[in-house]
Amino acid sequence: MIPLQVVIIVLVGGGALAVVLQRDPLRQAIVNSLYALLLVVLFMVFQAPDVALSMLVVGSIAYPLVLLVVIARVRNRGEEATDTADP
Amino acid sequence: MIGFAIAGAGFAALVFWALVGLPDFGHYHWPYGNALNAIATPERHATNVVGITVFDYRGLDTLGEEFILFASVVGVSLLLRKDPEEHVPADEVRSDPIRALGAVAVVLLFVLGLWVVAFGYVTPGGGFQGGVALAGAFLLVYVVGGYRQYHSLLPHSPLEMAEAFGAGAFAILGFVGIVYAGAYLGNFLGLGNAGSLYSAGSVPLLNWATAIEVCAALVVLFSEFLKIYMLPAASWTPEEGPR
Amino acid sequence: MSYLPYALAGWIFVVGLYGVVSSRNLIHLAVCLTVMQSGTYVLLLAIGYKNGAAAPIFRPSHHPAVDPVVQALTLTDIVVSVTVVALILALALAAHKESGSVNPEEIADFSG
């Protein structure tokens, strides 16, 4: 168990807790992407480049897009947004 | 809540008790993985064993995985079909530097995606990862250009046909495997030489079919969600139908 | 120390499950599901690791490598996670359109 493995394991454990404890969806989406980045580093440490690349791509493109659009749509209704859909 | 706390603690205890039974970390000694590592280059002339495992040794898992993505995107279009007319607001990005740099970024990401797909069975990468990167490139068109460009660049039905084509091609290539190699998803082309793009028999075909399907599926998924996002707040209220 | 990666996998799994059970917002719940699923990624990859071995990419030459099977399984797993999150969020959008809320309690249209 080289020190790098221990450090990244502790960081990922903390990251997972942070994502779950963050109840506001918008902030959670951001923390989730950071957590995905930590996972990418963990997978590189576990000598799994394909999986790291997959997690990197999914964590930076697929999850954020899907989450942010739904959050934006849900928050609009909440605050009686103006007529045009503010970006 | 107390009930759950006790049960949750019990569940966690069970999980951690099970993990104790695993062999020590870092001492993988099973024949399965070592056998696949050993025969990848001699028998399939491929250097990325994970790519070969995904497309050849355990190709059926990937067929199932492709159709999971295909079915979920079809499901999302089924669930979000209820919305009124398309609303394409004029929200172009007006600052020229962003548009210029954005165009460069789109091309770069597109080429990167193609590269990641192409070398899937040689170096880390593959149909899925490259496909998502390509879908990201299309998404970047919306981010730096505007919804109008994105919408005109990617009409809906050809995308769905591309998605169906990618998934169907994977299944059909399996049938071709029966004809030439005697088993579904059998490898049927010449093996070429390892480390080059022309290697590992029919795996490149499966690789590209996956890339097309994943890219088209994710772009359809993004379009569905963006279409909802673009609706004016007024039209995002439940119809007066039965509650 | 050789138990730490497995403990991490178990920890992420249980934390994710706690998030799913205690969630009062469907979007939060969907993300907690992905966290729970990432627990299985870590467990799979930790099982396949071999000390001193490199990634199973034999370019330019063969060398001792970690287990490729778990990496293939984890790839399939990540795709499953993306698709399920997309479906649940689509349903959450539909629920918000009909009921104006994404809180599972307020959506409970019927029971019993």
Next chain:
Amino acid sequence: MSTILAFPVALPLAGAAFVAFTDGWLPDRVKELPAIAIAAATTVISTIILVRTERMTLVHWFGGWEPRHGLALGIGFVAEPLGAGMATLAAALVTASLVFSWRYMTEAPRLYRVLMLVFLAGMSGFALSGDLFNMFVWFELMGVAAYALAGYAVERLGPIQGALNFAITNTVAALFILFGIALLYGATGALNLAQIGRTLGGHSVDGLVVVAFTLLIAGLLVKSAAVPFHFWLADAYAVAPAPVCAVFAGAMSEVGLFGIARLYWTVFDGPIGPHVGAVRDVLLAVGIATAIVAAVMAFLQRHLKRLLAYTVISHVGIALCGIALLDATALGGAANLVLSHGFIKAGLFLACGVLLREFRGLDELALRGRGRALPLLGALWLLAAVGLVGFPYVGSFLGHSLVDDAAIEHAHRWLPATLMVATGVSGGAILRAGARIFLGWGPRDDPLLREEPPEEVPEETASMPAMLAITTGVIAIGVGFSLIPGLEDRSEHAADRFRDQHTYVDRTLFGKVRTYGPSAPVVIHRATPASIGYGLGAGLIAAATAGFGLYRRRLPAGTRQAGRRWLEPSVDGLRALHTGVVGDYVMWITVGTAVIGGIWALTLVS
């Protein structure tokens, strides 16, 4: 090396892609044909496989990766009579529901047909696969298609809530299964079922084996909706369109049970075999609780599909008891129950589709007496109810009698009587609904039953004769199941082969082909007097329950007061548990898994 095994999975998948690809080009009238043709072809192929597996177990290694000196490299499909029977049941029901919904599903019909074909491929793959992770992939494929299909009527809140509860609980179940698979891979280094079973044989029963077994069984119990994991099923089946419900009820719940039997006999029988008593008791307890609780809940419903959904859960409990006895006769009986119940329940849900098309709603009290306009449907409803109850020589009687015989053999004398009561009560609920709708008996309103939201109305264009013909055909197959000659010996023989792990390993890993004798002599099942007694008893209880449901007011006031004081709190308590909130459902999954895991941890560890 029979490549035919690839077709029940590859054909629907390629077909789904073809239907999605070419839909824009086909003229309207012909649009439905490709999907139905593909589903019918899959049914034919699955039947061919079922017939060929009578002689020998068929194996197909994908990609041509045969095992090398006992080490499985690729993914293999292994077809045995039970697995092939499950795949045939799924294909037949999907074909029937695609023909039923010829013009019944008019919104986004293309997407509906694509999802149905993908759903069929998922079930066939799960039934035939010989690889543990591959089973998880088909489990997930089946799930993803089912979540979208359940939420089809997306413009109302009910279906959205049903689909959400369905999706989240089954995804948590899939994650339990995946965690169990990862543990098993860590302990055995194999994913092929035969290989894991062989390696696990020498493995002592430690924490890893017990918890992996618990997680896998709990995940599959969630899919088959056993108590306390059953809450999602009623929400999902009550809101899905009728043809989709027919396939859900007929095949999807049973696939979970098939998975439990497959995993126990092929993987865990080695290490856990000596402690089989603990496994039997826990699964029996879960099965009985499921049968009783769901039967009572079925009696408390007025929305027809929700009532039928709870009867589905009750029958899953009965079949689970058959599997839980861990004995060849009982397993054969459970297989029979699954097949006959599958067809009959699918028929009942299709009948709900016909009622919905005719009367715009499925509220039992609102439909009182209006069913007289459809006498054929009324007769079918009665026939189906009798078939479900297991009246001698009708419908699921053969399955019930085999399970009862095995229970008596294992000195579980009380089990047949309990199952008889559960079957009677759930059958009574169906009879009560049928009598009230088709014969107009019973009062106009009933405070005991709960008010449900109205159902979405299908198009008028759905052709009534076609729908009635399909419903009749499906119910007829289900009801006639006990009369198929020689089925009893065949099912017991198939159950024996299913349990024989040693031959399974030899056949898959070492290619030692063993051919089995000619099919059993043609003789109709000679029922023992005990099982005929239980069949008649169940019929009586069903009639009594229906009578109680309809004519409760005629009971003397005194008994009614006592009944209300005594029954009321438990009924309200039971109903209060079904909150409809998904967080509670996942909590129940965790509690159930922790309890089952705790019991097995104390009893199984050697």
